[in-house]
Amino acid sequence: MKRSKGVALGLGIVALVAALGWWNWPVTVQAARPTRGPAIEAVYATGTVEPTILMPVSPRAGGRLTAVEVEEGQHVARGQVLARIESDDLDQTVSEMRAREQLAQAQFERTRQLVEQGFMSRSELDRARTELQATGAAARRARVQRDYAQLTAPADGVVLRRDGEAGQFVPAGQAVFTLACCAPLRVTAEVDEEDIARVTVGQTVTMRTDALPKQLFSGMVSEITPKGDPVSRSYRVRIRLADAPPVDAGPLRSGMTMDANLIVSRRDGALLVPNAALQGSTVWLVSEGRLRRRPVVLGVAGAGLTEIVSGLGDSDMLVLSPPAHLRESQRARVAPGVSTLPPFASMNGQ
Incomplete structure (x- = not known):
């Protein structure tokens, strides 16, 4: 009887020691220090490259094309005959x-x-x-x-598109040619109505296109349409390209899709942390071998990083992707490979 009680007591002590050991066993976490970089708040929009002046040429009366005199990409002069219609x-x-x-x-x-x-x-x-x-x-x-049976160029320009062949019947008003004239390329973007209040004429814009992934384009907001589209709930914004090329210079071409970031504000030297380290408006830190939960004030949030306005210092060791079971003052050790976060070029992640 006494021996059974001794065994039970021994097992209890072992279990207590194991529980205490588990409770105080240090958890291994991935960690890194914050980095300093530009915090850029921007409005994201998708646009299309297009000529500043676009001229569709169509017949005033329907008829069959008897001759097509020009090809796509050809330069034409004002008054030059582009096509003829049976007459x-x-x-x-x-x-x-x-x-x-x-x-x-x-x-x-x-x-x-x-x-x-x-x-x-x-x-x-x-x-x-x-x-x-x-x-x-x-x-x-x-x-x-x-x-009217002769389609002529209304001004000097370049033939961007031809939608007709000899022998084809063309209805009145249907564009047979699309010409670009006497002005460089620009970008027309659609901005969501929730963001249009933050867009102003003269605003700086950075852009990229999947067709030219290694190039970054800059520009400036030149026009904002006063009336939005009630269906798409967006507003049309015209962007003037810096050092805009002519319509036929390449490699930027009319019709390419452009991702545009309309810069609202920029703060250089901002403190940045990865979004995965955030739990709402708090982060976990490793300090003297213990975990500390700390509230922070957030700034501009991007797809990859978020600006920290206050509550965090450059030397703080930040827990990356903190597990849900972390406890305040829990012992912790940092896994090998502690690093400083790489600088981030754009807070909106585009």
Whole structure:
């Protein structure tokens, strides 16, 4: 009986010692010190590269294309014929109106001579003059309508796109050519209505495109549309590219998608920590071999890092991805490989 009690007591002591050992056993954590870098608050938007001046060229009247005179990428001059549309009926109309005009002209001359000789009244001359003017106007109108069968360049520019082939019927108003004229490329972006209040004309913009991943583009907000789109709930923002290339210079081309960061504020030398180290507005630190839970004041939050306004110092050892079971004052040891966090170029993570 006494021996059983002794065994039980011994087991209890062992269990107590094991529990105390487990309780005081140091937990191994990954840790790093914060870093200093720029904290950039930015509005993110997606945009498209486009010419500053875009000119679609379309026929005023539908018809079949009989000839296409230019190709995509070709430079054209103002007034140059780009394509021709069948116009046999208009040619006949012009010939008819020209004949009527010649007849009216001859009739006017005969009437004028007879009036001067006193064989006809002046009212007959007025009637002949009116007929001549009417037929002349009809002839000019016919020639203008025939000229509509030729698609011409409205200004000097570059043919960006051609949407028609010889023999194809083109409805009235459908663009056959798209030209870019006399201005460099720009970016048009859509900004969510929740962020548009933080966007102003003159704001600095940094941009990148997946088509040119190694290049970073800079620009400035030049225009903000006064009315938003109620469907997409966004506002159109025009961005002027710094050192913008011509539309055909490359490698930046019209139609490329651009990720834009519209800079709201920038603070150099800000204290930055990884988002994974945060538990709400608190962090875990390793101090003298013990874990300490510390509240912090957060600043700009990005996709990878967050700015710490107060509550943390440069020399503090920050626990990375702290487990949920950590306790205040718990013994801890830092796993090998303690590092300083790499600098971060943009707080919005774009």
